[in-house]
Structures are given as C-alpha cells and as structure tokens.
Amino acid sequence: MQEYIQYKSTHVHLANGLDDDQVSLVEPLAIAAHAVDRADLIATDTVLVIGAGPIGLGVIANARLIGVKIAVLDLVQNRLDFVNRKFPEVETILLSEDLVQHLKAVFDGELPTVIFDATGSKRSMENSFNLIAHGGTIVFVGLFVGTVSFDDPNFHRKEITLKASRNATASDFKKIIQLLRSGEINTDGLITHRIAFDQLADKFDSLYLPEENLIKAVINF
Numbered sequence: 001m002q003e004y005i006q007y008k009s010t011h012v013h014l015a016n017g018l019d020d021d022q023v024s025l026v027e028p029l030a031i032a033a034h035a036v037d038r039a040d041l042i043a044t045d046t047v048l049v050i051g052a053g054p055i056g057l058g059v060i061a062n063a064r065l066i067g068v069k070i071a072v073l074d075l076v077q078n079r080l081d082f083v084n085r086k087f088p089e090v091e092t093i094l095l096s097e098d099l100v101q102h103l104k105a106v107f108d109g110e111l112p113t114v115i116f117d118a119t120g121s122k123r124s125m126e127n128s129f130n131l132i133a134h135g136g137t138i139v140f141v142g143l144f145v146g147t148v149s150f151d152d153p154n155f156h157r158k159e160i161t162l163k164a165s166r167n168a169t170a171s172d173f174k175k176i177i178q179l180l181r182s183g184e185i186n187t188d189g190l191i192t193h194r195i196a197f198d199q200l201a202d203k204f205d206s207l208y209l210p211e212e213n214l215i216k217a218v219i220n221f
Helices: 020-039 054-066 077-086 099-106 122-130 152-157 170-182 197-208
Strands: 046-050 069-074 091-094 114-117 137-140 161-164 193-196 217-220
Touching (some): 020 114, 020 137, 020 170, 054 069, 054 077, 054 114, 069 077, 069 099, 077 091, 122 152, 193 197, 197 217
Parallel strands (some): 069 091, 114 137
C-alpha cells in the first residue's frame, strides 16, 4: 500500500498499445495460458473446461487458438449463456446427473482427452477422474486448500496423467500481451462490473449475489 515500488526490470512487462481494461486482464489470461501450455495440447485433442469463471474463460480463449474441440461445464446457466455469446463454437453443458452421457454426445461417443478444472472445488476436482478418456490428461488450475483424493484403481486403469498449473511465467505474460495486441484474444464483455474505490467497502459483498451475473470486476481509482 505504498505509492512507489521498485521492481527488477525483468519483472516488468511493457503493455504499450493495450487499453486499461486489457491490461487488467493480462494476469488471469496468463494463468490460463500457462495451464494450456502445461496440457501440451494437440489439434486432435478434445477439451472439457470445468468452470466458466474468468480463468476457465481464459483457458477457452487460449485453447481455441490451437483448433481443438472444446466444451465447458458449469452449474450456472448465466455463465454458460455468456460462453454461447462469446465463443459460439464452444459446446456448453449444464451440470446434471447424466453428465457422462452428455459428454459422450458432444465428443462423438467418447470422453474428453483433456480436462481443465478451474473450479477450486474438491468435489469437482475429484469427479474429473470419472470424466476423462483413457490415456487422458487432467490439469488442475483451480486451487483447493485441503486434500483431494481419488480412486487409485480407476487412475491406473485409465492411465491418467494428472498435472497442476500454478500462476504464470514471464513468457506467458509476454505471450498474452502479444495476443491482445494482435486481436487474437478479444476481451470484450469479460469485465461486467466496475466499482469506484471509495464505494468498494459498500459494494464488494454484492458481487457474490447470483443475480449480479459477475464475470470479472475491476476497481476504478
């Protein structure tokens, strides 16, 4: 909370040519880019993104540049509606009891070869082992502060690869800045709420209300 901070120049990434809204989204998009890089996607992969929040949306924005087929799963219809508008080529799935059958219908009778779980939910992360194809890869992007467990025979039988993705590297920041400059990633509509700094204490809690349909909020100084 100070006016000036000294940083090593290697830790500073020039964002010339981007507007303030784009700059405010570089960090979450870089986290998503790092997760996609961790997955080692190839064009023939089929991808399920679990969680249509800011990080999940960033994973979609990055993964679609590789040309893979993508579906997104969420339990909030409004978020899926946003995906339909923002990424019309992406299949949207509302969480239901017949989820496995729904996934197979989307992916031509198969389960996805790559899953990104961006929920940070213990239940969702543990269930992802039941949704992945044989030989598939699961990337945990969201963080659950606690213990996540899974059935080892199922893990071995499917020969699942499990990866974690944490934060982002300098190269991820540079990559996202360039993709924003080129227009290959479009941030229109991702910022849904703006709060003046002097109103933050009064309005912050309201962001948690479902009827607010929050995607990403920014604080204006």
